[in-house]
Amino acid sequence: MTAAILRYSAFTTDPQGGNPAGVVLDARGLSDDAMQRIAADLGYSETAFLLPRADGELDVRYFSPLAEVSFCGHATIAAMVAYAREHGPGDVVLHTQVGRVSVTIDETFAATLTSVAPRVAVLDAADLDRLLAILGWSRDELDTALAPAVAYAGAWHPVIAAASRARLADLHYDFDALSALMAARGWTTVNLVWREDAHTLHARNPFPPGGVVEDPATGAAAAALGAYLATQGELPPTRRFRILQGHDIGRPSLLQVEVPVDVDAGVRVSGTAVEIHTTR
CATH class of the missing domain: 3.10.310.10 (Diaminopimelate Epimerase; Chain A, domain 1)
Incomplete structure (x- = not known):
């Protein structure tokens, strides 16, 4: 066929x-x-x-x-x-x-x-230390208001919040080491975020399981992030926020997220899409 x-x-x-x-x-x-x-x-x-x-x-x-x-x-x-x-x-x-x-x-x-019903769990301290070492980040560069965790809305993603946009922008990591850790834990991407304000987060998603250094827009991670923010009590009153992703790698993306009061009903992620025309 x-x-x-x-x-x-x-x-x-x-x-x-x-x-x-x-x-x-x-x-x-x-x-x-x-x-x-x-x-x-x-x-x-x-x-x-x-x-x-x-x-x-x-x-x-x-x-x-x-x-x-x-x-x-x-x-x-x-x-x-x-x-x-x-x-x-x-x-x-x-x-x-x-x-x-x-x-x-x-x-x-x-x-x-x-999304399917999401879940949020504590990120093991040893896994956090290993992740930070692979990323070249330190604990004092993290946002103290957003504790590291792992979140699921169809796939599992560690959520690590940087304290500054500069920390998020400077992303270099050991690809093979992160790939091995993610395979062992069943993680799909690592959701690295920086919160600009209550309604806007910036994200970068290392994606070794997909064979690429970074994913420019990650819908499953966006849904998981919505569930994570709900459990942290860090959603804005509207329970809606946007994620800016891909800007650091030249593929800017916009993801809109809405988290219902009944989180188990699923997190809503919205976006547009455009056809890519090729000469082949």
């Missing part, structure tokens, strides 16, 4: 910004090996493969260039905008390996996903 492969960049209106993802709108008939080959050939951090169901809902699978992954936020946004361009805006239910994810695409083709 020859699949139609689309390329979209999520959390941006500019193909040169955001986080690129591959999208296959109808992957029925593709084998696991074929999906993996497509993802590897594209070389994006993830490719989403949609499998329409008889009930009108969609199964979805995500592949990085290296392996299948259980959930990916930016590829979900990319795929749903691409899907809405074909089928019109509205509500879509996705069945992922981590559970049911609902998505709404509005008339402007902005998409909002609602």
Whole structure:
């Protein structure tokens, strides 16, 4: 089977910004090996493969260039905008390996996903020390108001808050050492953040499991961050905030997050996506 492969960049209106993802709108008939080959050939951090169901809902699978992954936020946004361009805006239910994810695409083709029920846990002190050593950070460079933790909304992410924008901007780390630690702990990205104000956070997400130094926009980490801020009592009164990501690597991205009072109902992450046209 020859699949139609689309390329979209999520959390941006500019193909040169955001986080690129591959999208296959109808992957029925593709084998696991074929999906993996497509993802590897594209070389994006993830490719989403949609499998329409008889009930009108969609199964979805995500592949990085290296392996299948259980959930990916930016590829979900990319795929749903691409899907809405074909089928019109509205509500879509996705069945992922981590559970049911609902998505709404509005008339402007902005998409909002609602995560699975999130979880937040204490980050082991030894793991924190190891992380900081790998990053070249010290404890006195951390934001004392935002304690390190690990958070989940479809994937696990340590959350480490820097005390300054300069600390966040200066990111150099041991790729192999971080890759090994993340594999041992089952972490997908490390969510490094700096809080500009109550409504604005800046983020950088090292992503060795995806074979890249840094992810320019991470929807699953954004949802997990929303749950984390809720447990810390650090959400603004609106329970909404934005994340600026990718600016330090030349792919600026904007992620909008809303955390309901009932956090178990799922964190909402919104963004736009734009098609990447190639000459191939």
